[in-house]
Amino acid sequence: xxxxxxxxxxxxxQQVNGITLAGTGATGTISLNCPTGIALxxxxxxxxxxxxxxxxxxxxxxxxxxxxGCSTVAGSASNQLYYPSSLSFxxxxxxxxxxxxxxxxxxFYVTSNIYSE
Numbered sequence: 001x002x003x004x005x006x007x008x009x010x011x012x013x014q015q016v017n018g019i020t021l022a023g024t025g026a027t028g029t030i031s032l033n034c035p036t037g038i039a040l041x042x043x044x045x046x047x048x049x050x051x052x053x054x055x056x057x058x059x060x061x062x063x064x065x066x067x068x069g070c071s072t073v074a075g076s077a078s079n080q081l082y083y084p085s086s087l088s089f090x091x092x093x094x095x096x097x098x099x100x101x102x103x104x105x106x107x108f109y110v111t112s113n114i115y116s117e
Contacts, residue, residue, distance in 0.1 A: 001035040001048065008035050008048055021046060022057070022064050030057050030064040037086030041110060042093065049084040049097065056084060056097060058110075068097070068108060076102050 001008050007025055009018030023032035037049035046059040047067075055069035074082040082101035089095055089110075097106045 001038050003034040003036055003051065006032045006034065008032070008038055008046070022048060022059070028063065030066075032057070037084070037098070039087045039089055039095075041089050041095075042091075047087055047089075047095065047110075049087050051083055051085060054081045054083065056081070056087060056095070056108075067110070068106075074101070078106070081106070 002023075005024055007023030008021045010021050011018045020026040022029045023035060032048065032050050033052035034050070035048045036051040039047045041047065048057045050057055053069070053072045054074045055072055056067050057064050058067045068079065069081040069084070071080075074080065076082065081097065081099050083099070084097050085100045086098045087095055093110055095108045095110050097108065099106050
């Protein structure tokens with residue numbers, strides 16, 4: 001995650017230049033505002049903690065879309081985040097998000113139907 005340049009890049013082995021997956025410089029993708037954490041789920045989809053947008057975005061068969069905090073307004077309700085800084089998955093498909101300014105870790109269950117819309 002490249003907060004300063006508002007993008008997420010993938011670096012292949014033995015390569016010095018990255019491939020922009022999301023954010024500034026990626027064609028037809030979602031805009032980001034200081035991505036700070038990324039994680040892959042069991043299906044190798046990319047999930048991004050979009051820090052200043054107070055949301056989590058994820059990739060799927062049809063590209064990136066917002067999954068949590070989609071209003072981009074910071075808050076403390078169960079569907080809101082306040083500067084999410086990192087995320088990870090467990091073996092059951094639960095996504096754990098470090099919600100920095102709310103001083104909590106949020107748990108979300110991510111199912112395959114989040115990709116269809």
